[in-house]
Amino acid sequence: MGMDRPPTGHDVELAASAAAGDRRAYGELVRRHGSAVRGLLRRLGADSATADDLAQDAFMAGFEQVAEFRGEGTFGAWIKKIAARLYLKKVKREARLIFSDTVEPVEDAMARDASGDAASRIDLDEALKTLSRGERLCVSLCYGADWSHGEAAEALNIPIGTVKSHVKRGLDKLRARLARPEEGARREAHG
Amino acid sequence: MAEPDFEAQLTRMFAEAPSFPDASLFNAEVAAKLDRGWTMRRMFIGLAGTAAGLIAAFQILSSRFSSEVTQLSRNTGHNLQTELDAGYSKFNALFASPGSSEAVWLAACLAVVALAFAVTRMVEDF
Numbered sequence: 001m002g003m004d005r006p007p008t009g010h011d012v013e014l015a016a017s018a019a020a021g022d023r024r025a026y027g028e029l030v031r032r033h034g035s036a037v038r039g040l041l042r043r044l045g046a047d048s049a050t051a052d053d054l055a056q057d058a059f060m061a062g063f064e065q066v067a068e069f070r071g072e073g074t075f076g077a078w079i080k081k082i083a084a085r086l087y088l089k090k091v092k093r094e095a096r097l098i099f100s101d102t103v104e105p106v107e108d109a110m111a112r113d114a115s116g117d118a119a120s121r122i123d124l125d126e127a128l129k130t131l132s133r134g135e136r137l138c139v140s141l142c143y144g145a146d147w148s149h150g151e152a153a154e155a156l157n158i159p160i161g162t163v164k165s166h167v168k169r170g171l172d173k174l175r176a177r178l179a180r181p182e183e184g185a186r187r188e189a190h191g
Numbered sequence: 192m193a194e195p196d197f198e199a200q201l202t203r204m205f206a207e208a209p210s211f212p213d214a215s216l217f218n219a220e221v222a223a224k225l226d227r228g229w230t231m232r233r234m235f236i237g238l239a240g241t242a243a244g245l246i247a248a249f250q251i252l253s254s255r256f257s258s259e260v261t262q263l264s265r266n267t268g269h270n271l272q273t274e275l276d277a278g279y280s281k282f283n284a285l286f287a288s289p290g291s292s293e294a295v296w297l298a299a300c301l302a303v304v305a306l307a308f309a310v311t312r313m314v315e316d317f
Contacts, residue, residue: 021311023229056224063225
């Protein structure tokens with residue numbers, strides 16, 4: 001076995017190797033999907049330190065459960081679901097999951113941590129900050145972690161109609177903000 | 192913009208993974224945690240297997256099982272069926288006696304743990 005060559009292959013093959021105990025194969029999956037998981041957790045509302053801790057926990061949990069990954073979906077979607085569940089568990093435990101219409105300030109973690117000049121990404125992260133916690137959570141779960149409305153409702157322990165209305169309001173705000181980012185910023189600056 | 196178009200655009204935007212300057216550090220931390228967990232697991236299984244083997248050996252020796260087997264082998268000249276019946280009843284007697292049956296079950300459990308350890312080692316070495 002070549003110990004210096006990084007494992008290659010499709011995610012499903014790497015996951016199968018990881019299920020057989022190959023930690024290097026799993027390490028490659030971490031390398032490929034680590035940033036996506038960290039980004040998702042920040043978009044859900046976690047601060048940088050919490051997001052990174054939860055991302056590590058998600059990958060550790062993923063290694064324990066990797067035999068259950070059969071390749072029906074992508075590995076990225078699978079590990080993101082694990083991460084999102086861990087985040088929801090944490091906020092529920094801390095009783096911070098409040099579905100109100102008010103917009104709560106969220107730490108500008110992404111802008112500080114992320115490098116690169118992908119305008120759309122920065123726009124999205126900025127736009128997500130204008131959403132209430134509930135809207136942000138529901139939109140990020142459904143569009144970032146690929147959850148269905150039903151899955152989100154079940155995990156959040158709220159009616160599916162509430163999830164749908166949070167998603168709809170969130171999408172409306174995002175559409176307005178992403179369509180006219182400068183105008184949105186100006187409006188915010190003037191209070 | 193039509194709703195499906197915007198939703199598709201949003202999905203694409205979410206799919207763009209940000210790049211973190213400390214990505215390699217994050218990967219290294221996860222790898223270290225995996226290694227640590229694996230080592231701890233191997234140590235635990237190894238210790239459990241060793242303890243299991245010692246306890247099992249002690250219990251089996253003290254349960255008179257070996258003397259029963261010796262007795263059976265001495266009488267091989269006798270009628271085979273009679274001996275098999277006698278052996279079967281002695282084997283049952285082993286389980287009937289509370290202390291002995293516990294020893295046998297304990298030994299079986301510990302043997303399973305030891306087997307798991309061996310399998311883990313094989314997977315690791317492979």
